[in-house]
Amino acid sequence: MKPELNAKPRLAAGVRLNEKTQDQRMLLMPERALRLNGPSLEIVQLCDGNHTIQQIAEKLHILYSKAEPRRITDDLLGYLALLHDQRAIDFV
Amino acid sequence: MTTPLALVAELTHRCPLHCVYCSNPLELTKRTTELSTETWSRIFREAAQLGVLQADFTGGEPLARPDIIELVRAARQAGLYVSLITSGLPLDEAKLAALVDAGLDHFQLSFQGAREETAQEISGTQTHRQKLRVLEWLKKHRLGVTLNFVIHRQNIHELEEMLSIVEEHKPGTVEFASVQYYGYALANRSSLLPTREQLDFCVSTLRKAEERLKSKTRIVFVVPDYYAKYPKPCVGGWGRKLMLISPDGTALPCHAAAILPEIQFENVMNKSLREIWKSSPSFNKFRGDDWMQEPCKTCDRHEIDFGGCHCQAFLLTGDATATDPVCSLAPTRPKVDAILATINNAQQFAPTRIEWVYRPNPT
Numbered sequence: 001m002k003p004e005l006n007a008k009p010r011l012a013a014g015v016r017l018n019e020k021t022q023d024q025r026m027l028l029m030p031e032r033a034l035r036l037n038g039p040s041l042e043i044v045q046l047c048d049g050n051h052t053i054q055q056i057a058e059k060l061h062i063l064y065s066k067a068e069p070r071r072i073t074d075d076l077l078g079y080l081a082l083l084h085d086q087r088a089i090d091f092v
Numbered sequence: 093m094t095t096p097l098a099l100v101a102e103l104t105h106r107c108p109l110h111c112v113y114c115s116n117p118l119e120l121t122k123r124t125t126e127l128s129t130e131t132w133s134r135i136f137r138e139a140a141q142l143g144v145l146q147a148d149f150t151g152g153e154p155l156a157r158p159d160i161i162e163l164v165r166a167a168r169q170a171g172l173y174v175s176l177i178t179s180g181l182p183l184d185e186a187k188l189a190a191l192v193d194a195g196l197d198h199f200q201l202s203f204q205g206a207r208e209e210t211a212q213e214i215s216g217t218q219t220h221r222q223k224l225r226v227l228e229w230l231k232k233h234r235l236g237v238t239l240n241f242v243i244h245r246q247n248i249h250e251l252e253e254m255l256s257i258v259e260e261h262k263p264g265t266v267e268f269a270s271v272q273y274y275g276y277a278l279a280n281r282s283s284l285l286p287t288r289e290q291l292d293f294c295v296s297t298l299r300k301a302e303e304r305l306k307s308k309t310r311i312v313f314v315v316p317d318y319y320a321k322y323p324k325p326c327v328g329g330w331g332r333k334l335m336l337i338s339p340d341g342t343a344l345p346c347h348a349a350a351i352l353p354e355i356q357f358e359n360v361m362n363k364s365l366r367e368i369w370k371s372s373p374s375f376n377k378f379r380g381d382d383w384m385q386e387p388c389k390t391c392d393r394h395e396i397d398f399g400g401c402h403c404q405a406f407l408l409t410g411d412a413t414a415t416d417p418v419c420s421l422a423p424t425r426p427k428v429d430a431i432l433a434t435i436n437n438a439q440q441f442a443p444t445r446i447e448w449v450y451r452p453n454p455t
Contacts, residue, residue, distance in 0.1 A: 012236075012264060013234045013235055013236055013237070013264060014197055014198045014235060014236015014237065014264055015236065016173070016197065018145065018171065018173070019171045021171070022171060026145060028145060028146065028173040028197070029173075029198075029236065029264075030175065030198045030200070030236045030238055030264060030265055031098075031146070031175075031238075031265075033097065033145050033146070033173075084307060085307065086310075087264055087265075087307065087309075087310050
């Protein structure tokens with residue numbers, strides 16, 4: 001199931017980023033941890049319950065201006081669907 | 093060499109429950125030899141420096157430690173993700189709020205059944221009503237919640253009722269953990285091992301529940317490995333994912349390892365976590381495949397299950413380096429089949445009173 005563009009993703013209860021001081025940024029959750037690199041870290045940091053998916057996509061379009069915007073949005077939706085399946089995020 | 097993902101902190105062996113399947117060793121650590129707050133805090137810092145991401149507070153009952161709030165704060169300050177694995181018994185609303193305030197990330201509440209009388213029989217204590225109260229208190233916090241139902245022959249028939257509790261409270265995760273046969277569980281195995289019919293019921297019921305609960309609650313099912321075709325990888329592989337510190341500071345690769353003879357386990361009072369993890373003979377004992385026997389040594393699966401569980405191999409065959417006897421390829425598999433046969437071929441279980449071996453409390 002692909003999330004709607006006006007949904008606002010946020011980290012699910014019990015899910016958080018590790019400290020900035022640790023060299024590898026990770027998303028920590030019960031009994032699991034996901035490694036975050038480049039765009040995945042930028043996306044997760046915007047999953048704060050305030051930004052809509054559309055707004056996150058627009059920020060990524062600016063950050064990655066060489067890539068095709070449509071492609072970025074599709075990848076974003078795919079990644080958020082994956083995080084949702086893993087119960088790392090929910091939507092407000 | 094990998095770095096461990098999790099540090100399992102067995103803070104104490106004291107516990108208000110007396111569960112007949114407790115995974116603690118038969119020889120429990122006394123209160124007087126428990127590690128101090130300062131030593132635990134040092135362990136958490138050393139663990140984080142070693143690359144550990146998570147601290148799982150367990151016991152016994154971790155809430156039996158009067159310094160539990162300080163310990164949660166210390167682990168969180170060290171940079172670890174903190175889970176509390178608890179019966180919820182010595183807890184009230186104020187203490188829960190203080191734990192959350194100290195930085196607790198994840199609360200795992202264990203259940204002995206879906207009914208008070210079952211929970212009482214299994215844990216030798218009145219527990220169930222208190223757990224339902226804890227579930228209500230948890231709603232006031234934004235905290236990771238896992239419900240853990242330990243399942244076995246005496247409570248599998250309550251599975252639908254357990255699922256009703258899950259559906260009502262919608263925790264992030266629910267674990268249906270089949271009893272594994274070590275320690276007290278091994279002593280009570282003949283009353284705990286489920287029948288094949290029960291296992292099939294369990295699998296089909298949980299499959300349906302997975303559909304209903306999709307994207308609400310993650311269901312984790314720990315299979316009763318006597319029925320498995322291949323063994324479980326010993327805690328993700330001996331000395332690969334996890335380090336357990338027992339209440340007196342002994343560093344173990346898994347909950348049961350202390351039963352293995354001829355291995356000297358280190359103590360955190362004498363060595364750093366890094367030294368123990370990287371170079372102790374005990375943690376290196378079953379790394380790699382030099383120690384393996386056939387059929388593991390030449391088996392395609394030995395990078396998946398690492399030969400299975402050494403403690404189980406030792407308990408059932410007397411040899412910790414043998415292939416885990418639950419493996420269908422193990423030469424000793426007939427021993428497991430014989431145990432299953434006694435359970436599955438019995439005509440009917442006479443409704444007599446079960447003579448449980450309850451877990452005592454250390455002094």
